Amino acid sequence: xxxxxxxxxxxxxxxxxxxxxxxxxxxxxxxxxxxxxxxxxxxxxxxxxxxxxxxxxxxxxxxxxxxxxxxxxxxxxxxxxxxxxxxxxxxxxxxxxxxxxxxxxxxxxxxxxxxxxxxxxxxxxxxxxxxxxxxxxxxxxxxxxxxxxxxxxxxxxxxxxxxxxxxxxxxxxxxxxxxxxxxxxxxxxxxxxxxxxxxxxxxxxxxxxxxxxxxxxxxxxxxxxxxxxxxxxxxxxxxxxxxxxxxxxxxxxxxxxxxxxxxxxxxxxxxxxxxxxxxxxxxxxxxxxxxxxxxxxxxxxxxxxxxxxxxxxxxxxxxxxxxxxxxxxxxxxxxxxxxxxxxxxxxxxxxxxxxxxxxxxxxxxxxxxxxxxxx
Numbered sequence: 423x424x425x426x427x428x429x430x431x432x433x434x435x436x437x438x439x440x441x442x443x444x445x446x447x448x449x450x451x452x453x454x455x456x457x458x459x460x461x462x463x464x465x466x467x468x469x470x471x472x473x474x475x476x477x478x479x480x481x482x483x484x485x486x487x488x489x490x491x492x493x494x495x496x497x498x499x500x501x502x503x504x505x506x507x508x509x510x511x512x513x514x515x516x517x518x519x520x521x522x523x524x525x526x527x528x529x530x531x532x533x534x535x536x537x538x539x540x541x542x543x544x545x546x547x548x549x550x551x552x553x554x555x556x557x558x559x560x561x562x563x564x565x566x567x568x569x570x571x572x573x574x575x576x577x578x579x580x581x582x583x584x585x586x587x588x589x590x591x592x593x594x595x596x597x598x599x600x601x602x603x604x605x606x607x608x609x610x611x612x613x614x615x616x617x618x619x620x621x622x623x624x625x626x627x628x629x630x631x632x633x634x635x636x637x638x639x640x641x642x643x644x645x646x647x648x649x650x651x652x653x654x655x656x657x658x659x660x661x662x663x664x665x666x667x668x669x670x671x672x673x674x675x676x677x678x679x680x681x682x683x684x685x686x687x688x689x690x691x692x693x694x695x696x697x698x699x700x701x702x703x704x705x706x707x708x709x710x711x712x713x714x715x716x717x718x719x720x721x722x723x724x725x726x727x728x729x730x731x732x733x734x735x736x737x738x739x740x741x742x743x744x745x746x747x748x749x750x751x752x753x754x755x756x757x758x759x760x761x762x763x764x765x766x767x768x769x770x771x772x773x774x775x776x777x778x779x780x781x782x783x784x785x786x787x788x789x790x791x792x793x794x795x796x797x
Contacts, residue, residue, distance in 0.1 A: 424505050427508050442778075506529070520560075531566070534570055593778075617648040624696045635745040647664065648682075696720060706769060712766045
């Protein structure tokens, strides 16, 4: 059986779906990975996967260019003839589902968070949200949809975007419990990190403002942003702004890091004051590493953080609340350790990569079985 994964970056496939692809290969499936080309394509090929380049403008809105993208995708699907396709990220879900329907290919779509266009906004963003909802309602019909959190599932059901019989809840992409494991707290001045793509929608500015508030109170603590901006995302924070914050001395900017298990070992607290998520992998990794978390009380984050158990949930867009929650943990090492232990328990019991892979394979098998019974 041939399964094709389609995502908007090779980075996404490598960081979020590699373990699933490896498990499929072990089970005897043929796996094809499709995305625009980036620095991870070579690594996927080195691991023995068949990766195919597919140019895709993540921000493009020119109707003729977008139609051309759909035509090219139709040619690729028609040439490869996969038995099943699994789409990730908004454009891939929309264009891939339309193409697969025309070619009568079994389709699984992952809603990995509602993304930029579903956050509240004015002007073009509001109209874009309406357009995407109309498109979703059309292309998701007849596909199987996997949601990462119950809030997104409820939204799609209430708005009539999906059929309740063709959905599943699989919380996140899982965490490698062997790679991300607890380490003793580092000694010295506490370190608070925000590890993520550096987007305004991740609450980065709120994190910076919370750092300012705590520094103004004389708190002896370091703050670091771990990640890069994402120029293809409309919510990307310019590198110039990140440099300005760093030069101001309010935060450190460490950039992208490939050794995140070592980063969590250096940190005392992990913070993600995001405005909406699917299930953030950084919070799963932080929990697996036994680090307490401060995050916004929004879909996705509240799936991982149990307020008062493994961290604190705070209102979104509220830097003083972020600062207050961080202050409690900064001043109480024993509470950090206690919450970190609880976070590890949650990661092991609910979010292991093995569990997510098992649940996803069950979806694939159910679709194959249903097709076989119809035949």
